[in-house]
Amino acid sequence: MPTRKKPLKSAQRKPAAGAGPWDAALSPRRAGEKRYWLVKSEPDTFSFDALLSLPGQTTSWDGVRNFVARNFMRVGMRKGDRVFFYHSSTNPQAIVGICEVAKEAHPDSTAFDAKHHGYDPRSDPADPTWFMVDLHAIERLPRPVTLAEIKRTPALAAMAMLRIGRLSVTPVAPAEWDTIIALSRTTTA
DNA sequence: GCCAACGTTGGC
């Protein structure tokens, strides 16, 4: 009798058909298409300045333990994509900088480390559950664009970061990206 | 497969 192997997790789940308004972020790309994203970090834990102070201004974005956020990283993000760096749980909450995807998704090693708070005993090193991308800081925004400002800007009303509460990785539409860049070049009222 | 309990995120 042949040995039945446990199917790979990656083969178990088919993408849900019409899963939601964020499918576009995971869909196939046109040649040369660049996409945009937003990641959150609590500045007390890891700030944009902390990233700028690292050698190479690059870090592995580990610790994501939500499947939707993981899929945005693993399926959605490609090298060269631009990423807003958002400071959460601080005053004021704001987008403060720009990164780019320096390395596409690779297994999140912290999930295998029993001493790490992100340890997940169910993540099999041979078929990892959790992934991380490497982010390289490009530049600080001319000024932070606050959550309050995002909320009161009509062109940003559909932003995933407002609609999918508490998700640490979200897609940003190109027009939203441009709007936020333009806001960051204005002076606050 | 349902759903209550629980944990986490993050705005306020």
Place this chain on the structure above:
DNA sequence: GCCAACGTTGGC
């Protein structure tokens, strides 16, 4: 510090 919104877990 509170709590709403969700995701996850586990009993049934």
